[in-house]
Amino acid sequence: MSFPVATAAEVVSAIQREGLLNAGLPPVSAALQNHSGELARFRSLESEKATGDLYPDAQFAKYRDMSGLLARIPTVYQNPFVYAWLEDFWAHHSAAVYRQADQPPPRFLMASAATGQFNANAISGSDQSAILIEDGLIFFAHRAAYIVSPLLFRRIDGNRFVATGLPEDLGPSSPLYLASLEVAQLVLDYLLEGAVPGVPPIARTEADDFSIRHVIFTSLMSFVFEHELHHLREAREAGQEISIRKKVAQERFDALWRFVEKAFEGESRVEFDQVRMERLFHAHSEEHFADLRALLSVIHIGRESGTLVPAIDGALLFFFLADALNHAHRTIADPEAYRAMDGMNDVGLVLNGLVLEESHPYAHMRLKSLLENQEAFSPSLLNLLAQEAGKLKGFFDTVKEILTKAIEEHEFQIGDLHPKWCFDARRLLGLDPA
Numbered sequence: 001m002s003f004p005v006a007t008a009a010e011v012v013s014a015i016q017r018e019g020l021l022n023a024g025l026p027p028v029s030a031a032l033q034n035h036s037g038e039l040a041r042f043r044s045l046e047s048e049k050a051t052g053d054l055y056p057d058a059q060f061a062k063y064r065d066m067s068g069l070l071a072r073i074p075t076v077y078q079n080p081f082v083y084a085w086l087e088d089f090w091a092h093h094s095a096a097v098y099r100q101a102d103q104p105p106p107r108f109l110m111a112s113a114a115t116g117q118f119n120a121n122a123i124s125g126s127d128q129s130a131i132l133i134e135d136g137l138i139f140f141a142h143r144a145a146y147i148v149s150p151l152l153f154r155r156i157d158g159n160r161f162v163a164t165g166l167p168e169d170l171g172p173s174s175p176l177y178l179a180s181l182e183v184a185q186l187v188l189d190y191l192l193e194g195a196v197p198g199v200p201p202i203a204r205t206e207a208d209d210f211s212i213r214h215v216i217f218t219s220l221m222s223f224v225f226e227h228e229l230h231h232l233r234e235a236r237e238a239g240q241e242i243s244i245r246k247k248v249a250q251e252r253f254d255a256l257w258r259f260v261e262k263a264f265e266g267e268s269r270v271e272f273d274q275v276r277m278e279r280l281f282h283a284h285s286e287e288h289f290a291d292l293r294a295l296l297s298v299i300h301i302g303r304e305s306g307t308l309v310p311a312i313d314g315a316l317l318f319f320f321l322a323d324a325l326n327h328a329h330r331t332i333a334d335p336e337a338y339r340a341m342d343g344m345n346d347v348g349l350v351l352n353g354l355v356l357e358e359s360h361p362y363a364h365m366r367l368k369s370l371l372e373n374q375e376a377f378s379p380s381l382l383n384l385l386a387q388e389a390g391k392l393k394g395f396f397d398t399v400k401e402i403l404t405k406a407i408e409e410h411e412f413q414i415g416d417l418h419p420k421w422c423f424d425a426r427r428l429l430g431l432d433p434a
């Protein structure tokens, strides 16, 4: 599928429709049954599943004018509840980032779809651009941020918190272990059901640090959006800056290719298609650059609002969640190929990602590239980044161990994954199918 001259809304709508059909159509909420127009839209897809419950616990309708909301959603397939959240988030985020910036906030169409890619996608339409986010990402990230937050911060009084190291106790009833179990369960829910159930609790106890959790969560989302905004800007960028980036990436690829020729001299190199690998290498380089710009934005927001450490935690959490999802997905779908990556060094992992035509470099490699960027960050900031990443790594190592065991125990197979994760996302997104 390709969308050469389609508007952003047409592209988004086509992707949403494909995603819904592929996923067997998420059932429609009981809450929507009073909204015949919305229900008719879902019913128009003629699925017998169109009468169940979509986000049954969603409370959005209570404080939203449904009819006003339905008039604003960009496509007939857009989940209005998620859209309401996206609107609120963007208002909050753009006020924080673009208030004093010399450039006005970017304008684009916001939407969500079951893309089965743990990120958002930047789309250029014939009329405007769009950012399309994986429809389960928001709730998944929300829940995860709320679980992880009390491990990273301790309330000292009132609304003041202090960053802490991870608790040492890893016993079966320790807070750390229980939180790891909860996050592992979220990962499995997202992979097997396509979404985490219900809407997260606001706060479970009075001592819950709602404000810190909220900063971590919104920072993760800010990171995701700013990453995509880089792609939208990049599409319009010209001139010196981009040509320097391209030149650096080309030099790196040339060195990599020389390595391939030497390392595999005399061997069949059928799996190494130089032209395709070179093109993808440039795309991966832009992914690293999008990460850098997004992290710099999150750091800016954190500094402005006096929440630098939790803001950084939120951005870093994105990578650890992506890595945990990837770990569980591959352990379920193709354990042998995944184990084969175990002993690979960095060059091996880069090559592996190119040969397998991964849309992005592996999450832990993306994080590594940020943590080693001495040009972009001062030594003290690099220290802070490494320190916070170290805490999250300690936690997520346990999450991944729990996931490995659970997957083996339950003998989950590729057919158990929600269809969104097995979808040909490149076809769905109208990207080059080659």
Ligand SMILES: [Zn+2]
Residues within 6 Å of the ligand: 227, 228, 231, 287, 290
């Ligand atoms: Zn990207």
